[in-house]
Amino acid sequence: MGKKLRLYVSMLLSTILVSGCWDQVQIEERGFVVGVAVDAPRNENAEEQAEQEAPEKPKGKQRFLVTNQMVIPGGLVAGGQSTGQNTTNEAYLNIVSEGDSLFEVSREFATRASRTPFYQHLKIIIFSEEIARSKNGFGNAIDVLLRDPDARRSTKVFISKGDAKNVIEVKPKTEKLPSLYINSIGENNDRTARMLPVMRIGDVHEQLLNQFSFTLPRITAEKQEVKIAGAALFNSDHIMVGFLGEEETEGLNFLTNQIKGGLLKAKFKEDLGVLSITGAKRSIVADTRNKEHLKFTYQIECEGAIMESFDQIDLLNKQVMEKLQLAFANEIERLCRDTITKVHKQLPVDVIGLGSHLKQYHKDLWKDIKNDWEKGKRLYGKSEIKVVAQVYIRNIGGINRAELGR
């Protein structure tokens, strides 16, 4: 009897305990969101409508127009039969909605999409310039993307010139999914110096909690392609204050020690020489004797290989080589000076890592001037910055001259 009872009880318990699974979600029911674009709404229709419906409902300071890019798995199969109504064989679906909370918007999609949005595979987030320039927009928009236990801190963040929606809606020829296309472009900073290294949302969180200004990569949309080059400048209050152009971004990368590759062009004698950068190193020397007038010297060392030489010069000649190195060094100094003019004189934002340098290597001084650096007495703007560059050409390629001198 006892044995039988035990058997029945254990059978009953196992049916109750083992069989249930509250959290099962069929993979077909998940809507994998790979990209999110956040814009400011263009018109106020939706807001007015909401206002009429419920005038007393709590409102945020900034409204967002959010575009989610969801994967349609059927469209990913090359030449596969299109499922359902998907006649164009597209691999993605962009859903757009607006509201003053990003979470609200994402839940609002549940009323329109059969698959619930699932953010664990989110690759990119694009914020429009307008959101970045608004007073509370950027920090507020990023909150849920960091807080959600589903979200990953490795999602890449970009700032779009113009509408973010247009960026995520490009139709690239090479990839099925625009978001993955943008994601791959973002990793090409070993080919060009005009692109900032990727900023993951975790890095952005770090910047938002720091007291320094920072930069984010800029992205611009064309019809069938996007371009990631240039940088968006944020001041220490985390409001975007302007863009850096492509060349200025090159200078910025030299100044912040973020060069992974790229090229340098310099004029030597009459025509151009082009150097492919294989590595660059930067160090800062600070003269901290006068607190009110700090002096900084950037020492930049760069090495590379000649890729093009239009001037018919003898690259195996030591003196020629030294002059050529000097010409490239001058070019680096010019690039850096242009950047410094913009971020030091025109818009004083310390994106070139000086405050961070002081914090790391002159901690006592930093404790003293922490509040007078970018704000207060604005010691950053009053400081003096010099750049000294040194270029080493390690290689000249397979030939010395392509043709004899004209």
Added chain:
Amino acid sequence: MSAQTLAEKLISKNHMGINIASVTIGVGILTFPRTLAKATGAFDGWISIVISGAVAFLIGWLLAKLAARFPRQSFFEYTSLIASKPVGYVLTILICIYTMLFVSFEVRAIGTIAKQYLFYNTPVEMITLSFLLVVQYAVAGSRVALLRLNLLFMPVVLYVIVVVLVFAQPLVEIENVRPYFSSSWKALLQGSKDVGLSYSGFEIILFYTMLMKRPEEAGKSVFLGLLIPVVLYMTIYVFVIAVFSAEVAKNLTFPTIELAKEVEVPGGFFERVESIFFTIWIMTIFNTSAMWLDITVLNLTSMFKKVGKMVWILILSPIIYFIAMLPQNLIDFFSFGDKLTYFGLIIVYLIPICLLIIAFFRGVKGNG
């Protein structure tokens, strides 16, 4: 080959050390980088980890001395010898309450954290209940087998943590760790106090020494048992700060989980390491709570010899479950843990040390 069966074998000093490490590594490993970064505000927190590790070792060594004085005698027996039977009863019951509350805390931690990151729809009650049933099952079996499970799990746990850290290495940013030595002594001591909460667990030496082959080596076990967590905590802290910076670490609810989530193994196949991390973390919590429950039962049976082990497990489990369900939110839950450690500070650290002093002056010794 010895004729002893596995269950009769006594445990060696290294095994005891692993047991201590298994109990010590628990919920604290997920949260301590936050509290430490908050207190020290910088990379220097590692000094706090060493300081409080050293203090913990000092206390642990004294506790080991006390327990080793009375080989083969249970905690209740030797406290009664030192300070009369009534004191023995009161103290042992207080310790049972402490260890039982610890089980509640650990199972609730599983419930809360698994709910936040793994099971969005499953009720906390259900997660906690099923976990508690597994713990109960483990404790119902042989004690030495349970201790051996620690030996089995510990290498897996350490290995997975090392893998997570190795893959976190590309994310390290050296500027996050500088400047060195910028925190004041006061901040470091505050940090030591905060991280000290994550070291509680080595007091099991008071109760398990009687199972050791050579009880006089208990001090060495405590050393090994604390060395593993100290090194582990230091490495994790260094990585958390180097990857996130102190400012971010202050603002992450569970920095160690976030670290595991940040890691991406290249290749896309094992892109998400956090699932493995959760697995091993649940294993450590399982060890910790099973050991605490076992100690509660051990102490109760040493006091009331007539009542069997199973009866105590069945009496305790509903109480543990009920208490585990009391904290209403994360704040309640954390303050529950803090209060519990302060309670433990008095009854498992201060009072036993007093007992050692009394035993020393009175010359009370076990019959070993």
